[in-house]
Amino acid sequence: MTMATMPRRTVLMGVGMAAAWAASPARALLAQAAARTTTLPPAVEALIAQMTVEEKAGQVTLMAAAWAGGAATALNPAGAASSFEGQLAEVRAGRLGGVFNGNGAVMARRMQTVAMREARLKIPLIFAADVIHGLRTVFPVPLAEAASFDPELARRTARAAGAEAAASGIDWTFAPMVDVARDARWGRGVEGAGEDVLLGRVMAAARVRGFQGDRGLAAPDAVAACAKHFAAYGAGEGGLDYNSVDVSERTLREVYFPPFESAFAAGAPTTMASFNEIAGVPATANEWLLTEVLRREWGFDGLVVSDYTGDEELIAHGFAADAREATRLAFMAGVDMSMQSAFYIKHLPGLVAAGEVPMARLDQAVRRVLALKVQLGLFDDPFRRIDSKREKARVRTPATLALAQEAGARSIVMLKNDGVLPLxxxxxxxxxxxxFAGGQHDLIGPWNVYGTDAEAVDLEMGVRAIVRDAASVSVTAGSGIDDALPGGIDAAVVAARAADVVVLAIGESQRMSGEAQSRVDVVVPAAQVALAQAVAATGKPVVVLLRTGRALALTEPVLGASAILVTWFLGSRDGPAIADVLFGRVGPSARLPVSFPYATGQEPYHYDHKSTGRPNPPGPLAEYKAHYREFPNQARFAFGHGLTYGTIDYAALDLGSARMSADTPLVARATIRNSGARAAEEVVQLYVHDVTASITQPVRLLKAFQRVSLAPGEAKQVSFTLRRADLLFVGQDLKPVVEPGRFRVWIAPSAQADGVSGEFVLA
Incomplete structure (x- = not known):
């Protein structure tokens, strides 16, 4: 199924993609891609024979740019690189294959000029960067954009980000992050698409297509994508970043592998090994993961790069005794390129000389690096993306900023509304x-190297630009993010009493999400809860805007607000995007890509959990059933939940004969009506539960979704086609299987909503 051929407002993710994977055509695509990437032009192939072992080791070495761009020095310090001149010397000597997070076209031109004029073999450098959700034009953080349930939107923003990055001399982005994240305590969930496998797959594929464009990687506005982090990084114990992972092979194959497979099928030519271990073996030295599964089983023959000092960290893991052994273990397991440790340039020549690393393996890794450079067109024109004039002309254009505002508005989830909105x-x-009521801070989110809050538009500016009388808007901080402000609550109460409605902007700072930002308690900080309590006590209607990079466990008084919008970190046009939704210029249409729990103690929580042998029956909490003392085994706000400015009703489920066979699909239909007074865009979701199976099945699994636009009073029939292959699961022998029996199906607005439901039989 080709997403690009599907109309935006019809089925954005049809059922059948999972079936296609299990039936292996995607693996065939990977095999074809592998053949392309390993076929080098004769002149480039000849270079391998001319290289010294040290020059080969240089090609598989990637370092942080000593002349760093934007926030790169703070995010990824250059480490061993002592100076820019020192890196130029490494380039001249053929000891460096590329750099990342550098300072734009001027820096890239200086380095590439040295490589092409002064190095012996004149092999072009590759320039990489962390372009996670935008370069200078910053789009919503990926978790926010996943809330749009609109892969075409994700493709468009990635396309804009890729074009802007390419205009700045960048060839390769370390994105998309496709880790499934089911523990809200883990800060890096902000970089992915949330807890659901299907949503993760379609967003992964869309972002790869967006970054790389449709004219081939050699196009001057294309950048190579890198699916990361392979694999199961999001499953760290306790939600702690970099922590151990111990999951079954079945869970890897059902949950954590599929988004990578989708990214590779969409054309991603590279992947990044994850920091974590899996069942005692660090991913960076995991031969089963990087060679047996990735190479032999899936047929992937692109480039595998380590994460930042990932090979060096094998020593701290207790898996390698020293740097030399860490180099051998990572390289022989399948990591082709070392990022930042410089272990490969230091130790591969000696390992090859000692016979501990075969020359054939080194040549294989070098060939993969050169193949990527060939694909990117660097051998044809090493300067194809290095143009200072183009860099100035193509960043932060009116078109990209307008797209950032559109994406921001489409990423906002309305959890609650008693009628106070739109204002x-x-x-x-x-x-x-x-x-977060005003001020250019905490707007663009974590992990942005080149964009800045100073270039973004905040909430105050966005609201004042849309109201008729700017004097009708007051701005009061009330509290800090973590700490109370002297007199802050008193000033906030005065402001609330003088107003007709309060817009309370609270939540996380952007430093509370992202890498190394795990939280033990995923709540609104206490100082802000005290502020909310005081404002609520005034009796004025309160609209809560939640700034966050993760699911939060909400409590009173936030829950008692008249309306709650999850506004995430929306990027360059954060304030205007929020204002568009607040005032009804754009109706809220996003849905939660993660479950908001009742309490942190429920984590890790995901909607597609198992029932256990003692599920709680419908109704009150019962003794000796699977739930906590205080809460049901559910989310407070479920995956897929989100309200519109319309009033949406689900009715008239039609399953036809309610029978499916190998030759006869099931068509599930329902009527979706907007009985409200305002137009709405509803995300209609299809869930399935396999009632009895040889492997216990989740209580629900998302199989498809559609976006449906409804005028006031309008009704539309929505249909989904389910086929036998859509009901595949990983069986006891770890192979895909479909078993006859009863299945329950829901067409509903969320993973916990009833919508309309029924049963069918697979013969």
């Missing part, structure tokens, strides 16, 4: 209160 643009006094 009128005139006739109401509005008090913006909270640490």
């Amino acid at each position: 009128p643009t005139t006739g109401k006094k509005i008090a913006l209160i909270g640490p």
Whole structure:
């Protein structure tokens, strides 16, 4: 199924993609891609025979740019690179294959000029960067954009980000992150698509296509994608970053592998080994993962790069005794290129000389690096993406900024609304209160190297630009993010009492999400809860705006607000995007890509959990059933939940004969009606439960979704086609299997909503 051929407002993810994977055509695509990447032009192939062992080791060495760009020095310090001149010397000597997170086209031109004029073999460098959700134009963080349930939107923003990156001299981005994340405590969930496998797959594929474009990697506006982190990084114990992972092979194959397979099928030519271990073997030295599964089983023959000092960390893991052994273990397991440790340039020549690393393996890795450079067109024109004039002309254009605003508005999830929203643009006094009510901070989110909050538009500016009378808006911080402000609550109460409605902007700072930002308690900080309590006590209607990079466990008084919007970190046009939804210029249409728990103690929580042998029956919590003392085994706000400015009703489920066979699919239909007074865009979701199987099955699994636009009073029939292969699961022998029997099906607005439901039989 080719996503690019599907109309945006019809089925954005049809059922059948999982079946296609199990039936292996995607693996055939990988095999074809492998053949392409390993076929080098004769002149490039000849270079391998001319290289010294040290020059070969240089090609598989990647270092942080000593002349770093933006926030790169803080995010990834250059480490062993002592100076820019020192890196130029390494280039001249053929001891460096590329750099990452450098300072734009000027820096890249200087380095590439040295490589092409002064190095012996004149092999072009590759320039990489962490372009996670934008370069200078910053789009919503990936978790927020996943809330749009709109892979075409993700493709468009990745396309814009890729073009902007390419205009800045970048060839390769370390994105998309396709880790499934089911523990809200883990900070890096903000970089992915949430807890669901299907949503993760379609977003992974869309972002790869977006970064790389449709004209081939050699196009000057294309950048190579890198699916990361392989694999199961999001399953770290306790939600602790870099932590151990111990999951079954079945869970790897059902949950953590599929988004990578989709990314590779979409054309991603590279992947990054993850920091974590799996069942005692670090991924960076995991031969089963990197060679047996990735290479032999899937047929992938692209480039595998380590994460930042991932090979060096084998020593701290207790898996390697020293740097030399760490180099051998990582390289022989299948890591082709070492990032940042410099272990490969230091130790591969000696390992080859000692016979511990075969020359054939080194040549294989070098060939993969050169193949990527060939694909990117660097041997044809090493300067094809290095143009300072183009860099200035193509970053932060009106078109990309407009797209950032559109994407931001389409990423906002409305959890609750008692009718206070949308706000009128005139006739109401509005008090913006909270640490995020104004000021250019905490707008673009974590892990952005080149964009800045100073270039982004905040909530105050966005609101003042849309109301008729800017004087009707007051702005009061009320508290800090973690700490109270002297007199802050008193000032906030005065502002609230003078207003007709309060817009309370609270939540996480962007430093609370992202790498190394695991949290033991996924709640709104106490100082902000105290502020919310005081504002609620005024009796004024309160609209809560939640700034966050993860699911949060919400409590009173936040839950008692008149309306709650999850606004995430929306990037360059954060404030205007929020204002568009607040005032009804854009109706909320996003859905939660992660479950919001009742309490942190439920984590890790995901909607597609198993029932256990003692599920709680419908109704009150019962003794000796699978739930906590305080809460049901459910989410407070479920995966897929999100309200619109319409009133949406589900009715008239039609399953036809309610029978499916190998030759006869099941068509499930339902009527979706907007009985409200405002237009709405509904995300209609199809879930299935296999009632009895040889492997216990989740209580629900998302199989497809559609976006449906409904005018006031309009009704539309929505249909989904399920085929036998859509019901595959990983059987007891770890191979795909389909078993006859009863299945329950829901067409519903969330993973916990009833919508309309029924049963069918697979013969």
